[in-house]
Amino acid sequence: MSFPDAASVALRDSQLRRNLAKATGTIRAKRASVVGELPDWQELRSAGRALKDRSLVDLDAQLELLEERVSAAGGQVHWANEADEACSIVAGVARAHGVDEVVKVKSIATDEIKLNEALAAAGVQAVETDLAELIIQLGDDVQSHILVPAIHKNRAEIRDLFARSLDLPDLSDEPEALAEAARVHLRRKFLSARMGVSGANFAVAETGTVCVFESEGNGRMCTTLPEVLVTVMGVEKLVRSWQDMEVFLQLLPRSSTGERMNPYTSFWTGVRPGDGPQEFHLVLLDNGRTGVLADQVGRQALRCIRCSACLNVCPVYSRVGGHAYESVYPGPIGAILTPQLHGMSEGRSLPYASSLCGACYEVCPVEIDIPRVLVHLRGRVVDTEPAWKPEKAAMRAMYRAFASRRSFERAQRAARLGSRPLARRGRIPRLPWPLSGWTETRDLPEPPAETFRDWWRRERGEGRARDEKPVDGEIGGKRGPRDLGAAATPDAAAAPRATSQNGDARRAMLGRIRQALADRPAPVEVPREYRRRSERSRPEIVDLFAERAGEYRATVRRAAPQELRQALTELCRHRGARRLTVPADLPPQWRPDGVELVPDTGLLPNDLDTLDGALTGCALAIAETGTIVLDGGFAQGRRALTLVPDYHLCVVSEDSIADLVPEAVERLEAAVAEGRPLTFISGPSATSDIELNRVEGVHGPRTLHVVIAG
Known part of the structure; x- marks a missing residue:
């Protein structure tokens, strides 16, 4: 069905239009608020654009470097020309381990290749663990938004679906009750999962580090607890260096969820003995991306970081929703990405699904000129029409x-x-x-x-x-x-892509990338005119961290060194925590009175689930975002400690608080170089997938207490 026909159907659904108007309006307002806090937002956008372009101009070399670094860290790298090839790789890993069920993080790339259907055909059930994706899966539905896939569903519809699918006839339609039902249903899956599947928001070529941004804690569950982890990543998700993340850690959360930082952002590098999956597979996916790269105008679509900001300002999307685009990539970005991924053989009406008002370009955090690409693609559509078309x-x-x-x-x-x-x-x-x-x-x-x-x-x-x-x-x-x-149509876009039957996928993909870049794009200079050093005093930085962490529903308390034990004791008593797991190197002065401390000696997920909480330190904190960061260092323990129990009590030293994200990224460089996993935590786990009502505590800890020591 063409976009005009699908849009005509959607426009007749008044409930859908009300849902869309509320959702897009709410997200726009949240984004505008947090973006307005930053005096250097435009400088960050310019840097983001340049960083993505810089990674694309020598994509072949960067992919080879990523492969080398992931392999050196104990991971295995696979190359996939097409969707079927990628699905076959994932299914093969599952078969090799005798797995018939995998837990899965929300991933547009895996939706693009129809991984769930392919795994089902191979006898493996993929369990969606994001709340919205679970709603979509149980209802045999399709996503309608990049950030909030079930935006077209109201709470009554979700309640009826859960009551029927999860056998909960007395379930209410309160968002808290619906989120709790999903938590209970998926908890058993997480604790027994042997294999996880994820996508990736970014991968760092120089270190082999992969990352996932999320809110609910399901991403941490899927990438931390299983024995085996498979990540499917589009080849365009690369950045060159760890330093580049100082830009995207600011651009993506504010543009997508309208937050200073997602509740959870996880980084991992290959395999970390004793911490997380002990087998890691990275699948590098082409599936049309090299064809997009070959188009000198259209290739800027590969900058996309999947924030969905363009959807929320688009007057077309806000009236017809995502289903009208008939693609996993809806809205303005889908209108330029979907046709190109298919070599203009599908989605030919999508370049016309726009008024060319330019709002999408104004909000894009990496400055994709979507209107220009739309006009360019309209030309390609007309050029490839038969001569007899009226x-x-x-x-x-x-x-x-x-x-x-x-x-x-x-x-x-x-x-x-x-x-x-x-x-x-x-x-x-x-x-x-x-x-x-x-x-x-x-x-x-x-x-x-x-x-x-x-x-x-x-x-x-x-x-x-x-x-x-x-x-x-x-x-x-x-x-x-x-x-x-x-003349404007790239030869590589129309050329058939090789499959594994016709040759080595790695060689074929690298060859297409080099052919696509035959126009020899000029080297890109990255403007770093955004703030990189704080101008605040130490007391101002500490005050700001306490304020921002509190705004994200963490309980924050300050304590002098001699008061630390008492503060921890009182917080445990207030929470009702009697048994806490702790890392083996927890300092003696951090031990609260009247609480049984269970040292982590390789506790299994089910063991951790019986405890009341976890007490740890952290590597550092970030004042501007109210974030604590764990890197597996002193007094922090394994990632599972701060994930499975329902309560996290964290000690933050005043001296460890950085003001700005770039300062924190610089301090973490050594940990990343050593291959240590990082977890950025901003408040308790949360979701807004049910009519955009925020619910605290989904799959990660429901309560976060922070004690600032100093």
Whole structure:
């Protein structure tokens, strides 16, 4: 079904339009608020654009470096030309481990390749663990938004679905009750899972580090608890260096969820002995991306970081929703990405699904000029239409009519003669087919009895001007509209992509990338004019961290060194925590009174689930975002400690609080180089997937207490 037909159906759904208006309006307001806090937002956008472009201009070398670093860290890298090849790789890993069920993080790339269906055909059930994706899966539905996939569902519909699918007839439609039902249902899956599947928001070539941004804690569950982890990643998700993340850690959360930082952001590098999955597979996916890279105008779509900001400001999307795009990539970004991924063989009506108002470009955090790409793709669509198509035939006739003065005058005379039987009172109310579509919604003025040129000749005599020969490439030149369009269409986009049966996938993909970059894009200079050093005093930084952490529903308390034990004791008593797991190197002065401390000696997930909480330190904290960061260092323990129990009590040293994200990224460089996993935590786990009502505590800890020591 074409976009106009699908949109016509969607426009008749008044409930959908109400849901969309509320959701997009709410997200727009949240985004505007947190973006407005940053005085250097435009500088961050410019840097984000340059960083993504820099990674694309030598994508082949960066992918080879990523492969080398992941392999050195104990991971295995696979290359997949097509969707079927990627699905086969994931299914093969599952079969090798005798797995018949995998837990899965929300991933648009895996939706794109229809991984769930492929795994089901191989006898493996993929369990979606994001709340919205679970709603979609249980309802046998399709996503309608990148960030909030079930945006088209209201709470009553979700309640009925859960009552029927999870056998909960007495379930209420309160968002808290619905989130709790999902938590209980998925908890058993997480604790027994042997294999997890994820996508990736970014991968760092120089270190082999992969990351996932999320809110509910299901991403941490899937990438931490199973024995085996498989990540499917589009090849465009690369950044060159760890330093580059100082930009995207600011751009993505504020543009997507409208938060200073997602509740959880996880980074891992290969395999970390004793912490997390002990087998890691990274699947590098092409599936049309090298064809997009070959288009000098369209390749900027590969900058996309999947924030969905363009959807929330688009006047078209806000009225028809995501289903009308008939793609896992809805909205403006889908309108330019979907047709290109399919070599213009599918989604041909999507470049027209826009008013070209430019709102999408204004909010894009990596400055993708979506209107320009839309117009460019419209040209490619027209260029590849058969010559007999009415619109194309009409455009070619107009081209010929305007090619010279004589042909233009002949066309004027023909129009005057042909319009006489159709004109009524100076108007042509209806043209015959195939031009009748033009006059269905408008009248056409009758051509004048005398043209300006005729009047000039009558009044001034025949002019002496001669027809000028048009310049090659201009209107009337040797290259007509079809030729111009063909010149703009990349050969690589139309070329068939090799499969594993026709040769090595790695060699084929690298070859297509090099062919796509045959135009030799210029090296990209990255402007780093955003703030990188704090101008606040130490007391101001500590105060800001306490304020921002509290805004994200963490309980924050300050304590002098001699008061630390008492503060921890009181918080445990307030929480009702009697048994806490702790890392083996917990300092003696951090041990609260009256609480049984269970050292982590390789506790299994089910063991951790029986405890009341976890007490740890952290590597550092970030004042501007209210975030604590764990890197597996001193007094922090394994990632599972702060994930499975329902309560996290964290000690933050005043001296460890950085003001800005770039300062924190710089301090963490050594940990990343050593291959230590990082977990950024901003408040308790949360979801807004049910009518955008925020619910605290989904799959990660429901309560976060922070004690600032100093």
